[in-house]
Amino acid sequence: MNSHLSYTTEEIAKMLKISKLTVYDLIKKGKLQAYRVGRQMRVDAEDLDAYKAKAKSGGSAVELQSVSPPADEPEEDASGAAAYTSRAAALSDSKRVPHPYPHTAAMSGTVRTIVITGQDVSLDILAKHIESRSKSFRPLRAFAGSMDSLIAMYKGDADIVSTHLLDGDTGEYNIPYIRKLLTGHSYTVVNMLSRTAGFYVQKGNPKELRGWGDLGKSGIRIANREKGSGARVLLDEMLRAQKLKGKHIAGYSDEWTSHMGVAGTVAAGDADVGIGIEKAAYLVGAEFIPLVQERYDLVMINTPNNGELIETICGILRSEPFRKELASIRGYDLSRTGEVIYEC
Numbered sequence: 001m002n003s004h005l006s007y008t009t010e011e012i013a014k015m016l017k018i019s020k021l022t023v024y025d026l027i028k029k030g031k032l033q034a035y036r037v038g039r040q041m042r043v044d045a046e047d048l049d050a051y052k053a054k055a056k057s058g059g060s061a062v063e064l065q066s067v068s069p070p071a072d073e074p075e076e077d078a079s080g081a082a083a084y085t086s087r088a089a090a091l092s093d094s095k096r097v098p099h100p101y102p103h104t105a106a107m108s109g110t111v112r113t114i115v116i117t118g119q120d121v122s123l124d125i126l127a128k129h130i131e132s133r134s135k136s137f138r139p140l141r142a143f144a145g146s147m148d149s150l151i152a153m154y155k156g157d158a159d160i161v162s163t164h165l166l167d168g169d170t171g172e173y174n175i176p177y178i179r180k181l182l183t184g185h186s187y188t189v190v191n192m193l194s195r196t197a198g199f200y201v202q203k204g205n206p207k208e209l210r211g212w213g214d215l216g217k218s219g220i221r222i223a224n225r226e227k228g229s230g231a232r233v234l235l236d237e238m239l240r241a242q243k244l245k246g247k248h249i250a251g252y253s254d255e256w257t258s259h260m261g262v263a264g265t266v267a268a269g270d271a272d273v274g275i276g277i278e279k280a281a282y283l284v285g286a287e288f289i290p291l292v293q294e295r296y297d298l299v300m301i302n303t304p305n306n307g308e309l310i311e312t313i314c315g316i317l318r319s320e321p322f323r324k325e326l327a328s329i330r331g332y333d334l335s336r337t338g339e340v341i342y343e344c
Helices: 009-016 020-027 045-056 080-092 122-134 147-156 174-182 212-216 230-241 261-265 278-284 305-315 320-327
Strands: 005-010 035-037 040-044 113-115 137-142 160-163 187-201 223-226 274-279 287-301 342-343
Touching: 005 009, 005 305, 009 020, 009 040, 009 045, 009 230, 020 040, 020 113, 020 137, 020 147, 035 113, 040 045, 113 122, 113 147, 113 230, 113 278, 122 137, 122 187, 122 305, 147 160, 147 174, 147 230, 147 287, 174 187, 174 342, 187 261, 187 278, 212 230, 223 230, 223 261, 230 274, 261 274, 261 278, 274 278, 278 287, 287 305
Parallel strands: 113 137, 113 160, 223 274
Antiparallel strands: 005 040, 035 040, 160 287, 187 274, 187 287, 187 342
């Protein structure tokens, strides 16, 4: 193998048939050697070979367990907190045994590597501020949806998790899911920001889509997000409230893994509607129909090891430089940024 060859975390995840979160966990624990190039983590080919050789000899076989969902997921149009938490329960009973967050730190000298999960650009800004303000932490980014992020935290594979999950029964964001998915843990929930979510539609809104009930119109094709993402949960909860079935909507089973992917598909005319946040619509040229204001929160586990981390994150969220940088991004409401929403 070429000694100058290196791989991204995504390429390694595909080669080993594991999730990107598991790759980040291996790096975090020092099992897989990696280095940063700009905002991207890379692993040299010889370091990957060394890890694989060790895994084959039985040295770290447990680390190859993935946090990807098992084959028996809920039905595609299943919705609501119960449906998604049943998926989490199935994952919790999979091969990798859940544990009370034993891997709280991977140390390189006095620097602790932390994994931040989520897809919003505000998390990249947070990571940058952590690097500039603290010598105690080295942030790694993992791009996972809200549900998978919480499951990763339950298994000890993530340190800071972002979530925007609507519970249709209570109208409350995040807390109902966190309570169910982080059973047995003590945790702190801090608000990152609020943002507007709604429909992406084609210019001029030719299908005249104004509200959730309009998704029941005939001839509508949707560009959907992946199961477990906040946008997918929002859609499914609203369909449930309207007594609509996702499987009756064309394109419901076609999944994109980002707001940009959904918005771009609609803008290109390959779908009539998608669900997502306001910012992506303006970046790709789709029209945006605002429908809800969603709360985007951060979750951190309360342990003696995490006291400094929680204090650092709250300090950054409440700082003027961080808030000023977020304020420059369209569609963000920072009125509650840094507020402790819930503490278990």
